[in-house]
Amino acid sequence: DASGASDGDGSGAFGAAIERGEDVPLLTGSGEYTDDISLRGTTHLAIRRSDHAHARIESIDTSDAEAMEGVLAVFTGEDVVESGVPNTIPTAWDLPGLVQPQYRMLATDKVRHEGTPVAAVVAETRHAASDALEHIHVEYEELEHVTDPVDAVERDVPPVHDEAEDNVAFDFELGDADATDEAFADADRVASVDLRQPRLIPNAMEPRAALADWEEATGKLRLWMTSQNPHLHRMLLSAGTLGLPENKIQVIAPEVGGGFGSKIYHYPDEAVTAWCSMQLGRPVKWQATRSESYLTDCHGRDHVTTGEIALDDDGTIRGVRVETHAGLGAQLSQFGTATPSYLYATVLSGQYTIPAIHCRVVGAFTNTTPVDAYRGAGRAEGIYVIERLVDVAARELEMDPAELRRRNLVPPDEFPYESAAALVYDSGEYERAMDLALEHVDYEELRERQRELRDEGRYIGIGIGSFIESAGLSPSGLAGDLGAQAGGWESSIVRFDSTGSVTVLAGTADQGQGHRTTYAQVAAEELGVSVDDVTVVEGDTDRIPQGMGTYGSRSASVGGGSIARGAREVREKARRIAAHQLETSVDDIEFDDGEFHVAGAPDRSLHIQTIAHEAYLGHDLPEGMDPGLEETNFYDPENFTYPFGTHVAVVEVEPETGEIEIERYVAVDDCGEIINPMIVEGQVHGGIAQGIGAALYEGAAYDDDGHLRTRRMDEYVVPHATQLPDFETDNTVTPSPHNPIGVKGVGESATIAAAPTIVSAVADALEPFGVDHLDMPITPESVWRATGGDN
Ligand code: MCN
Structure with a gap:
């Protein structure tokens, strides 16, 4: 209706x-944000974290810290175990054969990534609590670590968890392997790309925070926290972590300053805050610092992928084959298993009719911050792969990339469209959105200008990013069949x-x-x-x-x-x-x-x-x-919604210096009926900024010791407004038949579209240098190297 x-x-x-x-x-x-709220008698929590990537805890001496002025208590993982609470940070998504190692509030045996919580100090003031941290003496036996998802599985390294000797948490497959092999055998051409999608750090404006107030007399816990889903947090805290009945926990999310996924998850820190309040009978507040956020907020992406596409000479796509190693970090976060499996593999058909698709994902434990959904979650990674493949295929066929897309788009009369990657797309008019985006930039004329400028030694590139997204995971029955431990x-x-x-x-x-x-x-x-x-x-x-x-x-x-x-x-x-x-x-x-x-x-x-x-x-x-x-x-809706659109970027690349300038950025999005065009435009603006950030600037890195190298704002670069072009936005409206108001989601679309669009544009600019792909973030240095600057 x-x-x-x-x-x-x-x-x-x-x-x-x-x-x-x-x-x-x-x-x-x-x-009013969590940190603005103060209750009578509020105490402050600071968390001692491991500065090793992988080590066995030999001993923890808290006596010096306990003796400090203002310090009320210092707790270790053993104290939590002794308190008898269930002490589990549960996963909320199961997969066949999934290895689910123990995940406790405070580590007891080993630390598995830099930033693992090992002890908690509660003091009268925030400063007293954080001053006491360095007076906790932890003896470690250092262990060999691994930060790369391929190395974790393929090199002979000590396992992150004993339960997963080869560091494989899951080995996931989607699609029909035989049909895909046949499609590849029958096709005229095959093109392929090896790519890495770096780790991204969410960077919400407000770092995570919690304020817990345990009332002994009523047995009730009130917890203010930076939450994207208070009811889910209540549920996970209840049975899995604290062992309190759900109706004795009140979770309140006051103003929350951005999340981008990072505030979905049930982390140890907020649970420790609540547990400390239960021990002391006083309100306890924890406010993450920015550096703590970098170390502990779930990161996004971290994929190493080989993608292949099989086509006929006329451009008809016959099949797609994808193999990915996905870094999960040191622990399974709530949706850390769903993001690189279902949310990723199911969008590999993109906007195209592709008869055969097969995808395998090896989820690998590494000694790094846990990885989970970050704006675009899984869909961003999947669309990036298919869009890169379409571009390299166009290059292989010497066909215009817009034309190759056009020849394969799912036509409007094919909806509902069941893709070979197991989704049923609700509705779409893909060509209309693409045409509109191409019209905005005067595509044919632009190609002409590109040719002329090349003769003058100037390199402009035109990037196209066509995407679909599966938004609003539902119905609950389907989610349950796929392993979700929550409803849709x-x-x-x-x-x-x-x-x-x-x-x-x-x-x-x-x-x-x-x-x-x-x-x-x-x-x-x-x-x-x-x-x-x-x-x-x-x-x-x-x-x-x-x-x-x-x-x-x-x-x-x-x-x-x-x-x-x-x-x-x-x-x-x-x-x-x-x-x-x-x-x-x-x-x-x-x-x-x-x-x-x-x-x-x-x-x-x-x-x-x-x-x-x-x-x-x-x-x-x-x-x-x-x-x-x-x-x-x-x-409980009957299906996801499937927003879509095409983004087009025009960049100029200066090969000598590697500098990339975005001349124009056009976004045509279709999110069905639009409730508020101004808000939708704002969502698209923010989304593009994050996609451009991923394409050109962002990327977490670990050094040889397994320490996060990008742990401050001047080391992990999110784009400033001055580094972004004016965004030109437009919409088509194709209502979703699956909800009463005909809307589709828009919160992640532009992030999903922008990264492949920018990479497509840079690769297009560098065609004369024989460059068909560069990994994100594309820095001046990587351009300079790819164009032979270092020869
Ligand atoms: N909207 C609309 N018409 C539509 C679709 C959406 O007017 N057809 C409006 C909605 O009513 C809502 C907004 O646009 O006000 C986003 O709607 P929706 O796409 O349903 O997304 P959610 O509200 O569920 O937000 C989640 C989404 C995600 S997953 C991330 S990540 C993200 C994003 O939203 N994180 C954000 N946008 C963000 N914006 C801000 N400012 N901060 C974040 O952390």
Whole structure:
């Protein structure tokens, strides 16, 4: 029943470029973040971390630290074990044959990556706590370490975990290996690429933080934390880690300053904060420093891949074969197994009809920070591979890369399209979006200009990135079949208050996406009230009974879908009250701009806000109807949504210096019906910036000792605004048939598109030098080397 923006009563809220209601408090400093909250008697936690990549803990002497002024307690991993709590940081995604080593709050036997928590200091002040850290004496026996996912599996190194002698956590396959081999044998040509996708560090503006308050008398734990999914955190903390009943834990995510995936996960640190509060009976606060974030927030990507593509001479793609070593880091993070397996391999068909696909992924433990979903998660890695393959194939066939794409796009009448990589794409008009992007840059003319400039010794490159994304993982049954230990649904409450205002309680949790504005638009549209009448509440497990949270670009489609469904039920109850009070049948009541009126008699009307009042008075309701006007909705969509689009970049590369200048960046995105064009544009801007960051600047590196070399902002370079071009954005609108409001996600699309687009552009510029691929981040040095500068 997707009729999108026109589905409501016509109040016009859905689709309007309304300014974000959340911005004024955020910009004027009244937004309240975890670290802003202080309770009476708050103490401060600092965490002693290992400075070895791999070592056995011989002994820990805490006595000097304990004697320091202001220090209340120093705890080690043994103390946690002795406390008898379950002490597990559980994985939330199983895979066939998955090796799941023990993962405790504080290490007891070994440290497996630099930054592993080994002891916790609680003190009266933050400074006293952090000063005490260096007075904890830890003796280690150093062990040989490994940081590269291929080395971990193929070299003879001591295992990160004894349970996985060869460091293989899983060996995953998707697709039909035999059919793919046959396709390759029958095809005219094969092109291939070897590539690395470096580790990325999320860099949210606000580092992670937690404030725990254990109330002995009631046995209740309140935990404020930087969470993208408070209910999931509540669940994981409950059974797996602290052994408290779920209804004795309240997780509150106040303002959260960005996440990009990094705040989905259940880390040891927040759990230790809660456990310390339970030991001391006082509130305990932990605020990560920026360097701590670099060492401990889950990193993203870390793939080493060989991709092959088989084609006929006319450009028809026959098959794709991919083999990847994915670095998982030292521990399995919640979705660290799903990201490089299902979320990756299933998008390898991209926008194309590819009859045979086979992908194998070896998930490898390494002595590094755990790796998990980072904006684009899995889909970014997969689209990068297929887009690189299409470009190298075009080079091999001497065919224009836009033309090669065009010949293989899934045509509009093929939807729903079942890909050879096991997804069913909902809807798409791929060629329309690509044409629009190419029109924006005047593609044919640009190619002409490229030829002319080459004659003058100047090298411009035109990069194309066409993508699909699987957003909003659902339905729950499918997620469960694939190994998810959580559902794909979302929940909300839509409530009219007795004076006609509306409260929406949503199970998702914003970190900057603008839910308070867009959800208000969805509810206002359905209920025929003003956006200003709607207040949206997220991020508190005691106020919002259930939810799954915000990740995987699911909030608009699954969360918004739930709100629309709930609001429609509220509207229908109100319609029955209106019919009763207007003394007519329900079928005769029309709804327009918040007003219920009798068909053919517009004067006989009642406004929905008046009815809300009546619903709570309860004096004159239809026979048997309960008072009140609110609905709780659980919504489990029947499929993902599949946003798509084409981005085009024009770069100029100076081979002598290796400098890359982005002249133009055009993004055409299709996220179905658009709730708020301004917010969607903002999401696309942020996404492009992160994709360009990956392509040209970012990348975590470890030194020979297994220490993170990029541990400060001046060592790990995220692009500044001055390093980014103006973004030219446009949209096509192909509604999703799978949710009540026709929307598709947009939160990750542009990150997925931008990295391959930029790499495509640089490789295109360097065609005269015989360069068809350069690994990210493409630095001036790598360009200079690739063009023979060091010869
Ligand atoms: N939207 C819309 N119309 C659509 C689709 C979305 O108006 N057709 C709006 C939504 O209502 C929402 C926003 O765009 O306000 C993003 O929606 P959606 O694509 O559903 O994504 P989520 O809200 O679930 O956010 C998650 C997504 C992810 S996975 C990452 S990573 C990411 C991203 O959002 N992290 C972000 N964008 C971010 N933006 C900010 N500021 N900070 C982050 O950490």
